[in-house]
Amino acid sequence: MKRTYIAKALKGKDIDKEILIKGWVRTRRDSKGGFSFIELNDGSCLSNLQIIVDADLDNYQNEVIRLFPGSSISVRGLLVKSQGGGQCVEVKAYEVNVYGFCDPDEYVVGKQRVSFERLREISHLRVRTNTFGAVTRVRNKLAKATHDFFQDLGFYYINTPIITASDCEGAGEMFRVTTLDQADIPRSEGKVDYSQDFFGKESFLTVSGQLGVECFACGLSNAYTFGPTFRAENSNTSRHLAEFWMIEPEMAFADLADDADMAEEYIKYLITTVLDECSEDIDFFNKRIDKSILETLTHVKDSEFIRLSYTDAIDILKKSGQKFEYETNWGSDLQTEHERFLTEKEFKKPVIVTDYPRDIKAFYMKQNDDEKTVAAMDVLVPKIGEIIGGSQREDNLKKLDSRIKEQGMSLEPYWWYRDLRKFGNVPHAGFGLGFERMVQFVTGMDNIRDVIPFPRTPKSAEF
RNA sequence: UCCUCGGUGGCUCAAUGGUAGAGUGGGUGACUGUUAAUCACUAGGUUGUAGGUUCGAAUCCUACCCGAGGAGCCA
Numbered sequence: 386m387k388r389t390y391i392a393k394a395l396k397g398k399d400i401d402k403e404i405l406i407k408g409w410v411r412t413r414r415d416s417k418g419g420f421s422f423i424e425l426n427d428g429s430c431l432s433n434l435q436i437i438v439d440a441d442l443d444n445y446q447n448e449v450i451r452l453f454p455g456s457s458i459s460v461r462g463l464l465v466k467s468q469g470g471g472q473c474v475e476v477k478a479y480e481v482n483v484y485g486f487c488d489p490d491e492y493v494v495g496k497q498r499v500s501f502e503r504l505r506e507i508s509h510l511r512v513r514t515n516t517f518g519a520v521t522r523v524r525n526k527l528a529k530a531t532h533d534f535f536q537d538l539g540f541y542y543i544n545t546p547i548i549t550a551s552d553c554e555g556a557g558e559m560f561r562v563t564t565l566d567q568a569d570i571p572r573s574e575g576k577v578d579y580s581q582d583f584f585g586k587e588s589f590l591t592v593s594g595q596l597g598v599e600c601f602a603c604g605l606s607n608a609y610t611f612g613p614t615f616r617a618e619n620s621n622t623s624r625h626l627a628e629f630w631m632i633e634p635e636m637a638f639a640d641l642a643d644d645a646d647m648a649e650e651y652i653k654y655l656i657t658t659v660l661d662e663c664s665e666d667i668d669f670f671n672k673r674i675d676k677s678i679l680e681t682l683t684h685v686k687d688s689e690f691i692r693l694s695y696t697d698a699i700d701i702l703k704k705s706g707q708k709f710e711y712e713t714n715w716g717s718d719l720q721t722e723h724e725r726f727l728t729e730k731e732f733k734k735p736v737i738v739t740d741y742p743r744d745i746k747a748f749y750m751k752q753n754d755d756e757k758t759v760a761a762m763d764v765l766v767p768k769i770g771e772i773i774g775g776s777q778r779e780d781n782l783k784k785l786d787s788r789i790k791e792q793g794m795s796l797e798p799y800w801w802y803r804d805l806r807k808f809g810n811v812p813h814a815g816f817g818l819g820f821e822r823m824v825q826f827v828t829g830m831d832n833i834r835d836v837i838p839f840p841r842t843p844k845s846a847e848f
Numbered sequence: 849u850c851c852u853c854g855g856u857g858g859c860u861c862a863a864u865g866g867u868a869g870a871g872u873g874g875g876u877g878a879c880u881g882u883u884a885a886u887c888a889c890u891a892g893g894u895u896g897u898a899g900g901u902u903c904g905a906a907u908c909c910u911a912c913c914c915g916a917g918g919a920g921c922c923a
Contacts, residue, residue: 499859770923
């Protein structure tokens with residue numbers, strides 16, 4: 386007999402038919418009326434399926450009565466209309482087969498309340514909770530929607546390398562990749578001799594696939610990456626990970642306005658998809674995690690994102706009358722408190738800030754004609770802050786070179802990146818969206834460590 | 849990395865220098881088409897680690913470890 390998933394069984398189309406269900410026990414309640422209630426979950430949806438197990442079953446006393454939360458079973462039985470109030474359908478069991486028992490003295494993920502912090506220490510088991518099941522389903526849907534969105538627009542999915550030899554992709558501290566014997570590192574003239582290392586030079590884990598995906602856009606028009614990214618920053622916040630996933634689209638023949646438009650469309654597409662296809666999970670988040678999440682998502686989906694130049698943003702902040710810990714000065718980056726003021730108080734929706742001062746942004750961003758700003762954008766959303774960072778890319782080779790030099794870097798490692806500007810140069814633009822931040826935004830989860838299966842943060846790489 | 853707060857039964861927390869408690873989960877019993885079931889009884893702790901102050905430390909001091917919130921870095 387073929388297994389039926391609980392999500393399908395709950396739709397009630399197989400009513401009065403015999404079905405086979407498999408899953409993990411969430412709770413068991415015994416009735417001295419001569420039967421037990423078992424709530425079974427198999428991950429196919431948030432809801433459990435109630436199983437009625439009669440005490441007449443052969444293994445009732447020996448096995449069924451020992452089914453604590455976490456136990457795995459299969460149930461063959463009749464799907465019937467429920468006599469009780471809490472659910473539409475239930476299964477009257479003909480047979481209960483136990484795969485594995487679960488000792489309640491040792492198993493933490495039982496019926497009692499457990500904090501997210503504690504659950505993080507048992508990430509291999511937390512997937513069995515309502516919250517992490519819901520997070521997983523939503524995260525999965527966001528990944529699928531990402532591919533759908535870009536594929537429909539004709540973007541090619543590119544797998545850019547995880548290992549890179551350029552120390553300067555423009556963002557943050559990097560993790561070193563080496564096969565040199567750490568107990569006996571070869572040296573030459575006092576310095577580590579990387580010519581003996583695996584790649585014959587220093588190598589690292591990537592902090593961005595952007596430079597690679599630019600090559601593909603400048604030849605195939607549109608491309609995107611969706612892969613892991615590594616930052617060795619000692620960041621300890623609820624929105625930073627050392628290993629996270631990033632989506633980086635890149636468009637040829639596009640400017641900053643095109644870039645911003647696509648970012649807005651993309652975010653709205655993700656929200657719409659999740660609202661349509663994960664409604665049960667979103668309702669759960671709205672009830673248990675963030676009571677305003679449904680309203681926020683609906684609002685964001687239906688509203689137009691604000692577009693605001695950095696210069697105007699500074700102006701608004703100065704005139705706001707709001708007391709900030711950090712003063713707002715043209716030339717210094719927006720602080721978290723400034724971003725939150727814009728998204729949560731001034732506009733109450735996502736804000737795309739554009740045209741930042743040149744000196745606080747990366748070398749590859751296109752210089753504007755004013756020679757003071759670059760065609761960069763940050764998409765800021767309430768609570769999370771920066772969810773997207775993007776720009777039009779510098780396509781003037783002279784200006785690119787002078788920016789590279791200004792930042793104290795040498796041109797040589799960028800020879801291939803610079804070639805794009807020499808041969809069939811085109812204006813192009815793109816951005817990076819932090820996938821976990823998007824999952825956070827959509828679910829209302831407070832901590833980014835709780836929206837990725839096995840979080841990597843400073844001092845933490847278990848599992 | 850910086851600032852602030854925290855670490856006490858399996859879990860969630862209380863006990864503000866004087867005998868370590870509750871809820872919850874577990875066990876036992878009662879009751880029940882139950883659904884965070886309910887009621888009664890019961891077992892369960894070297895208070896993060898290492899030092900120190902004190903007649904006496906969960907409580908005060910020092911160092912370290914771990915966690916959380918905020919900041920910086922960013923996505």
